[in-house]
Amino acid sequence: xxxxxxxxxxxxxxxxxxxxxxxxxxxxxxxxxxxxxxxxxxxxxxxxxxxxxxxxxxxxxxxxxxxxxxxxxxxxxxxxxxxxxxxxxxxxxxxxxxxxxxxxxxxxxxxxxxxxxxxxxxxxxxxxxxxxxxxxxxxxxxxxxxxxxxxxxxxxxxxxxxxxxxxxxx
Numbered sequence: 136x137x138x139x140x141x142x143x144x145x146x147x148x149x150x151x152x153x154x155x156x157x158x159x160x161x162x163x164x165x166x167x168x169x170x171x172x173x174x175x176x177x178x179x180x181x182x183x184x185x186x187x188x189x190x191x192x193x194x195x196x197x198x199x200x201x202x203x204x205x206x207x208x209x210x211x212x213x214x215x216x217x218x219x220x221x222x223x224x225x226x227x228x229x230x231x232x233x234x235x236x237x238x239x240x241x242x243x244x245x246x247x248x249x250x251x252x253x254x255x256x257x258x259x260x261x262x263x264x265x266x267x268x269x270x271x272x273x274x275x276x277x278x279x280x281x282x283x284x285x286x287x288x289x290x291x292x293x294x295x296x297x298x299x300x301x302x303x304x305x
Contacts, residue, residue: 154252158214159261162201169219177244211261213254221245223258238266240276255288
């Protein structure tokens, strides 16, 4: 059983000195064409491009999950002066160490040309607002150890607990 789906709030303006018109908002179906290059950029950052790109059906299913009320998967987009400049994808799940749901920030990406201008921080803060509204008591994420720019931000807005992530196919 998934935590109840929390409706997104209206678009939120986050005070970012270098980008005063930055808006964080949920996607609409009409955003697909503008979201797709951000998604592709995120995947390329982690080496999923060309021969190793995600299959197209995964991208299509991912996009549709954002609009499916039975899914615990959500997205927020950063928009500046009518252009999408960043994304955050997150989901809610149960935990063995908490009764309340927890929120996993699965994907965070900003255009390379705009990194360091507060977009990533604004997206993280917006996910935290959504998590709190859903009753979650923790927001967490992971990144690659080589993501130095991301880690500089993460060290400012969260705590690194020292865990190392392992995974394998079943």
